[in-house]
Amino acid sequence: MGKALFVTGTGTDVGKTYVTGLLVKRLKDAGLDAGYYKAALSGAEPDGKGHLIPGDAAWVKQVAGLSDPLEDLVTYVYREAVSPHLAARHTGVPVEMERIRTDFNRAKEHHAYLTMEGSGGILCPLCWDDRQELLLENVIQGLDLGCVIVADAGLGTINSTVLTVEYLRSRTIPVRGIFFNHWIPGDSMQEDNRAMVERLTGVPVLAFIQQGDTEMDIKIEELIKLYR
Ligand SMILES: Nc1ncnc2c1ncn2[C@@H]1O[C@H](COP(=O)(O)OP(=O)(O)O)[C@@H](O)[C@H]1O
Ligand SMILES: [Mg+2]
Incomplete structure (x- = not known):
């Protein structure tokens, strides 16, 4: 049974998938057995052959060179x-905790370091109907x-990251x-954002990802400590 880590963000489109791709790649480049898992993805594009492409997973698979089938x-x-709760309601396929647990455990059995990406920000309903109310946080728990947490390094991040x-x-x-994404080295506001976020939360900013980065600058010992 491997170890796992959950990647959430301060919101949707903040760069969870991008940063997760680099994170999984960093583990693989260090010779470690790394995997990726996501419970629910919405906004998938059809492939023209009657299937939907899970874009986030496809991205991480490609960037990190994962051999697992999509x-x-x-x-x-x-x-x-x-x-997801609304997409599920419209399609009649509700998200169920037990299926997530089964798939997650299987992924964790197959890989030494499993990175699980969240959907949206931290407050994300996965299922909300007469039978079940499931929030993303219930899955993490x-x-x-x-x-x-993946956060944008720029304006507004003190508020969204501390919240x-x-x-x-x-x-x-x-x-x-x-993880601070869209980092601009030498930008005094971003430097202050880092200091204020660390001061107000006591949580360290572990890595800084710039636009277009293809690698993550983080010590492997520091990275693997995050997985339990
Ligand atoms: N550091 C970065 N450099 C270049 N493009 C980025 C970076 N971070 C995010 N993006 C792009 O921004 C968009 C949203 O990022 P994504 O990782 O999909 O967000 P999330 O998973 O949080 O919804 C994607 O098109 C992604 O490729
Ligand atoms: Mg994503």
Whole structure:
């Protein structure tokens, strides 16, 4: 059974997939057995042959050079670009915790270091109907995972990152680190964002990812410590 880490973000489009791709690649480049898993993906493009392409998984698979088949990497794939609970309601295929647990455990059995990407930000309903109410945080708790947060390094990040950390803490989910995306070296506001976020949360910013980066600058010993 391998170790795992959950990647959440301060919002959708903040760069969770991009950063996760580099993270998984960093592990693989160090010779480690790394895998990727995502419970629910919405906004998938059709491939023209009657299937939907899980874009996030395809990206990470390509960047990190994963050999796993795409269908093993994501459990629920919806075409509509809306929250999974709404996409699920429209398609009649609800997200179920037990299926996620089964797929997650299988992925964790196959890989020494499994990185699980969230959907949206930290407050994301996965299922909301008469029978079941499931939020992303219930999945993180149910799988007993700790988190790292991907945040934009720019304007507004003090608010969104500190709120995300506080929310996770209110749910007793461990927060192990922050990744600053779209980092501009030497930008004094971004440097201050880093200092303020670290000061206000006590959580370290572990790596800084610039536009177009193809590698992540982080010590492998520091990275593997995040996986439990
Ligand atoms: N550091 C970066 N350099 C270049 N493009 C990036 C970077 N971070 C994110 N992107 C691009 O921004 C878009 C949103 O990022 P993505 O990782 O898909 O966000 P999320 O997974 O949080 O929704 C994607 O097109 C992605 O390729
Ligand atoms: Mg993504």
